[in-house]
Amino acid sequence: MIYKIQVQPRLLHFHQPAGTSRGVYTTRKVWYIRVSSPSHPEVWGVGECAPLPALSCDDLPGYEELLQQFCSEWVETGIIPYEKLRPYPSILFGMETALKQYEAQSFRLWDTPFSEGLQGIPINGLIWMQDYTHMLEQIKQKIASGFKCIKVKIGAIRFEEELALLRYIRQHFTASDIAIRVDANGAFTVEEAFTKLEQLAGLDIHSIEQPIRAGQWNEMAELVAMSPLPIALDEELIGINDPAGKRKLLETIRPHYIILKPSLHGGFLGGNEWIELAEANAVDWWITSALESNIGLNAIAQWCGTFSNPLPQGLGTGMLYTDNIPMPLAIRKDRL
Numbered sequence: 001m002i003y004k005i006q007v008q009p010r011l012l013h014f015h016q017p018a019g020t021s022r023g024v025y026t027t028r029k030v031w032y033i034r035v036s037s038p039s040h041p042e043v044w045g046v047g048e049c050a051p052l053p054a055l056s057c058d059d060l061p062g063y064e065e066l067l068q069q070f071c072s073e074w075v076e077t078g079i080i081p082y083e084k085l086r087p088y089p090s091i092l093f094g095m096e097t098a099l100k101q102y103e104a105q106s107f108r109l110w111d112t113p114f115s116e117g118l119q120g121i122p123i124n125g126l127i128w129m130q131d132y133t134h135m136l137e138q139i140k141q142k143i144a145s146g147f148k149c150i151k152v153k154i155g156a157i158r159f160e161e162e163l164a165l166l167r168y169i170r171q172h173f174t175a176s177d178i179a180i181r182v183d184a185n186g187a188f189t190v191e192e193a194f195t196k197l198e199q200l201a202g203l204d205i206h207s208i209e210q211p212i213r214a215g216q217w218n219e220m221a222e223l224v225a226m227s228p229l230p231i232a233l234d235e236e237l238i239g240i241n242d243p244a245g246k247r248k249l250l251e252t253i254r255p256h257y258i259i260l261k262p263s264l265h266g267g268f269l270g271g272n273e274w275i276e277l278a279e280a281n282a283v284d285w286w287i288t289s290a291l292e293s294n295i296g297l298n299a300i301a302q303w304c305g306t307f308s309n310p311l312p313q314g315l316g317t318g319m320l321y322t323d324n325i326p327m328p329l330a331i332r333k334d335r336l
Helices: 063-077 089-104 132-145 159-172 190-201 217-226 243-253 267-280 294-304
Strands: 004-020 023-037 040-049 125-127 149-153 179-183 207-209 231-233 257-260 284-287
Touching: 004 063, 023 063, 023 089, 040 089, 040 294, 063 089, 089 267, 089 294, 125 132, 132 149, 132 159, 149 159, 159 179, 159 190, 190 217, 217 231, 217 243, 243 267, 257 267, 267 284, 284 294
Parallel strands: 125 149, 149 179, 179 207, 207 231, 231 257, 257 284
Antiparallel strands: 004 023, 023 040
16 A cells, blocks of 8 residues: 655756747656655655646646645545546556556566567657758658658648658658658648648658647548548547547547547546547557656556557657656667
8 A cells, every 4th residue: 555655846858959839848847756655665656747838738837736635635545536637647647657666566567578678669750840951860860770650740840841851751762661650730720731631642641640730620520531641639639538528539530540648648547548439439549658758658668568559659759858767768770
């Protein structure tokens, strides 16, 4: 039984500025929760609570106080308050991870070939938003490293330049050699989206994430129905925390893929619900991290390793920080 929980805020520093649709990150605030038993101090577990600024549904004023309150409730009752935590996915994910490690008494959270170091997970190589020259250099580096799936964030520079970057890949590699994913982060307007999707489809793109901004279910459903390339939902899932809402979203939009981030989409509890509903609706999926440190990445990757999903996953971002927590994680060619 857990009797003690410590909340430890920490500011992490990126190796280099990370460009996203929500600006450029140079630091990242996270909270680690350490659970232990006073009678057995050698038994402990750590979880990472890391809401993304201006994106997570639980990026709220007074987050640390809220986290402390839920930790106190967990200590008093001995039970994680799962239903109360549905609106707070980053807190739930941190608690689930800490409990899993506490019970395992190890950073090996599940018994799988990945957790035992016997099998890697295929991942995509992420291209951060920068200017054309630096994005092209990133692409060349990822291909040289051995990645078979490249994910390019678009919407930061002129669309013609982004098409030129994607053409560079296709001029040298077919779709069977290297798959290309693009992530628009909602950058397209409803009016321009279909035309841009047509242009992208000519380059044998595997899929596009969130072409228009989240919350436009009817417009997204129309786009999915007529799109010349598969559409994946990411931000669209944020804040949809109960099973009925998840089912309604999938049945309304009928996307080709959904992308699951435990810190954003309900921890392991919510992620498992999304996967069950997606498979019931013939929607494919993959798992990705959301700029967590190695504590969170280790947990997400091991959860991912419990599934038999052959698609490249979106893991690996835990390597971003100069002051990361050491963890037995490594990227070899295109596998974590």
